[in-house]
Amino acid sequence: MQKNKVIVVGGGMVGAAMAVKLAKQGCVVRVIEQRPINAEQILQSDTIDIRVSAINRFSENLLDDLGAMTHLKQSRLAPYQQLEAFERVGDNLLFDCKDINTTHLGHLIENKLIQASLWQQFKQHDIEVLDIKSAICVIEQTAQDITLIYGEERYSADLVIAADGGQSQLRAKANIGVTGWQYQQHCMGVLIKLDAAQQIKTWQQFKPSGPVAFLPMQAPYANLIWYDDAAKLQRLNKLPTDQLKQQIIENFAPLAGDFEIVNQAVFPLARQHANQYSSGRLVLVGDAAHTINPLAGQGVNLGFQDVAALGDILATVDDIGAAIHLKHYEQSRRKANLLMMSMMDACYFGFSNQLTPLQWARNRFLKLANNAGPVKNWVLKYAISGEMK
Ligand SMILES: Cc1cc2nc3c(=O)[nH]c(=O)nc-3n(C[C@H](O)[C@H](O)[C@H](O)COP(=O)(O)OP(=O)(O)OC[C@H]3O[C@@H](n4cnc5c(N)ncnc54)[C@H](O)[C@@H]3O)c2cc1C
Structure with missing residues (x-):
């Protein structure tokens, strides 16, 4: 044949x-x-x-x-073993590979x-x-x-x-x-060199102007993702490195240790x-x-x-x-x-606003979801396998 x-x-x-x-x-x-x-x-x-x-x-x-x-x-x-999402520090939703008996999430x-x-x-x-x-x-x-x-x-x-x-x-x-x-938000990726050992947790903090996220790469590198209004990101992208670093320190609160910016780029989102x-x-x-x-x-x-x-x-x-x-x-x-x-x-729409009732509801949701045992594990399995079993 x-x-x-x-x-x-x-x-x-x-x-x-x-x-x-x-x-x-x-x-x-x-x-x-x-x-x-x-x-x-x-x-x-x-x-x-x-x-x-x-x-x-x-x-x-x-x-x-x-x-x-x-x-x-x-x-x-x-490899990363933990994935954390939060808006207010304290109301964190933490997924851990140990919860589903696996060595890593991705x-x-x-x-x-x-x-x-x-x-x-x-x-x-x-x-x-x-x-x-x-x-x-x-x-x-x-x-x-x-x-x-x-x-x-x-x-x-x-x-x-x-x-x-x-x-x-x-x-x-x-x-x-x-x-x-096209989404109103764009996103800026910033490659940084960290003064820290290999990180195993990726995290994302939701803010009204858009989330910020930390993606650990092989040490000493990591990628920061900053979602925000397109014009604001274009302005940030043009800042001298020391000023951009200061903005990152102010906006990525959980980021620990000193770092050096290697490179950055802005992407439209559709x-x-x-x-x-x-x-x-x-x-x-x-x-x-x-x-x-x-x-x-x-x-x-x-x-x-x-x-x-x-x-x-x-x-x-x-x-x-x-x-x-x-x-x-x-x-x-x-x-x-x-x-x-x-x-x-x-x-995207649920977290990109400052409406008080919604803010209350989503923080409550994250807190409840963190204690939701089997449901949380099901969501985790879906995210890492793409299968709805
Ligand atoms: C900021 C950002 C972060 C992301 N993070 C993640 C993530 O963490 N995880 C994840 O799963 N996804 C992520 N994505 C999405 C992911 O990058 C895309 O889904 C992925 O790149 C799509 O791959 P693709 O091969 O379909 O298309 P592309 O990567 O766009 O590749 C298309 C290829 O086709 C070629 N090509 C185009 N036109 C022609 C032509 N006419 N003739 C011949 N060749 C052509 C191009 O040169 C290119 O090589 C992210 C996207 C963005 C913007």
Whole structure:
């Protein structure tokens, strides 16, 4: 039997994982990436990426199955064991891996290391990378196949997977619309070098202007995330380093010990959901299908769940581009993605205000939730596994 041919457009974390998964299942895979990377060089480099992701246990297992954990374990992997959320110090909601008998809740890993560790698998699985900078001109579909046309070049496959991120050109070319909005808040990531030993707790403090969060990376580094009004963050971003440091000290009260600012960047935040996940033989995964408020660090975790679901559905079928299978994938993922988006919005809108009754209610909620035993453990298991068991 002829092998199924797949083109993955976008070799970010999600696209690279999708490519390796399908290649391991016997497909012939090509990745089209406008900014190809040198994986070897990245994995050996000491330069720390400001973009970092909290990877849950589900994603860790997927990365392990795809062979990427071997490289990640040899690089800057930072497991965290506790996760704390609070508004007023004292009314803290603390999740601890010990409560559910596990060694850690997840890992904080630089995005470029995750991407590079997956690209390291490409050679072994004969995945070809095409470096194409231009936007796609035309998508041609027949009952049997799909072709991407870039100028004079034509690339045909049984299935095209759009993993080209939140601004997906492929999604637009396929006339798939999105619903969503830009949040008023933006967020600033600040990479710091800490004068402290390895931290095991990640925490987030909710404030009316937006939360602040601490993400421990491999010592001595950590990432601070500051959500606030876009204009305010732009102003902070332009401050001289000593003044920014002073602002951080004033706004990240629980931050202990001295630190040095290494780097910082501001990111806009958008919620976006594709109106459909497929069109003919083209299917969306990761941010191309959904972008979510990064409040609880779930974006790429959802993307990896898309990869697992789509891969598993296609593992046993003859024609991997058939609409019926792509619809089956959408059914298995849309509700779960929507639920997580809605939960993030409930947090965003519920905590971003100073209404006294709401302030009272949410502090009471955090306090009660902290003592909620089985319910708390269920929420924790959902957050780290993505499964509602
Ligand atoms: C501030 C912030 C913090 C976050 N923290 C977390 C976290 O802690 N945990 C978590 O799970 N998620 C987090 N996220 C979300 C996470 O970063 C995204 O969900 C994730 O990067 C999406 O990966 P992706 O591969 O789908 O898309 P992208 O990372 O956008 O990758 C898309 C790839 O496609 C390529 N590309 C684009 N257009 C084309 C084209 N036309 N042709 C060829 N190639 C193309 C790009 O070069 C890129 O390599 C955070 C997001 C933000 C903004």
